[in-house]
Amino acid sequence: MCLNKTKICMVVQDRMVKGGIAAVINGYRGSKLETDYNIQYVESYKDGGKFKKLLKAISGYFHFAKVLLVDKPELVHIHSSFGPSFYRKIPFIYMASWAKKPIINHCHGADFDSFYLDASEKKKRLVEKVYNKCSVMIALSEEWKARLRMIVPSEKVVVIENYSTICENSLADRLNRKCNNQILFLGEIGHRKGGYDIPAVVESLAQSVPDAKFVLGGAGDVQQVTELLKSRKVEAKVAFPGWVRGDEKDRLLRESDIFFLPSYNEGMPMSILDAMGYGLPIVSTNVGGIPKIVKNNYNGYLCEAGDKEGFAEAIRSILTDESKRISMGKASFQIVIDGYSLETHISKLESIYEKYSNSKC
Incomplete structure (x- = not known):
């Protein structure tokens, strides 16, 4: 067993946010992932009005900077989507890049056409610039892998499907x-x-x-x-x-x-x-x-x-x-x-952590 667990900084939503992304992340809490790694969560989004969302994002940026400078994680795992979420995650990606941390961008988005295919050339260049700063992009399906390959090299895209809690x-x-x-x-x-x-x-x-x-x-x-x-x-x-x-x-x-x-x-x-x-x-x-x-x-x-x-x-x-x-x-x-069990999902995720973290157990 690893005595000095690898530090992972995970950029997430507030745990009470409604929707599938928060559900995925909440499943990590208390799981084998937290046993095997030192996970430090940075919350960047919460439900509510524009002002509440803005305050949450700003506090998330400061928290993230502190984690990078003081706690020094070995890699950064960002949960993102398309639309406004993309823009909110740009500062996190740039800060992690400046700190020379490997970046895993876990892409939960659904409406790729309006986000990228139908976007202006200026926006397409921005998306390409930001996404190519990431070490790896996680797609939720082979179809989404094919779409993300329009933006980043195919070797940067891996598929990890979501999971189910079995009852x-x-x-x-x-x-x-x-x-x-x-x-x-x-x-x-x-x-x-x-x-x-x-x-x-x-x-x-x-x-x-x-x-x-x-x-x-x-x-x-x-x-x-x-x-x-x-x-x-x-x-x-x-x-x-x-x-x-x-x-x-x-x-x-x-x-x-x-x-x-x-x-x-x-x-x-x-x-x-x-x-x-x-x-x-x-x-x-x-x-x-x-x-x-x-x-x-x-x-x-x-x-x-x-x-x-x-x-x-x-x-x-x-x-x-x-x-x-x-x-x-x-x-x-x-x-x-x-x-599609949580255990299968975590096993796939941990293989990526091991590949991109700077130290191994």
């Missing part, structure tokens, strides 16, 4: 109860994750499964989606519990029969992996890293983004066929066990 007794409980006809969505309610398509799916499914109910757990355009539901007279079939975590999230995952994520852009959704760890069949889209974890007609169904009738038919076919619902749930659970 064995949830699968066992589901196999021993009747179908609740409950469909669960977890995530930001808006255009990117297909929130505006859901009302049409609810209306279509109601014709064949009238007691089906949807639970949309998340924040965002709740009022706008509610108005669309009202216009179709199906608002009574949908519940909005708000952003859920902890015991409430656990309860919803246990009570539901299908996980539904009609996204237009994704990396490797933590919400799908979480649902698979609870043994849920998945209905989603063939974007980003989703086809890597959802196999059509095996542990769920994949539709084209925006295919509302396709979504409704996929959900109907699972709810009305008990053997399919059970077999798909078991398949989801097995996929997670075979390759």
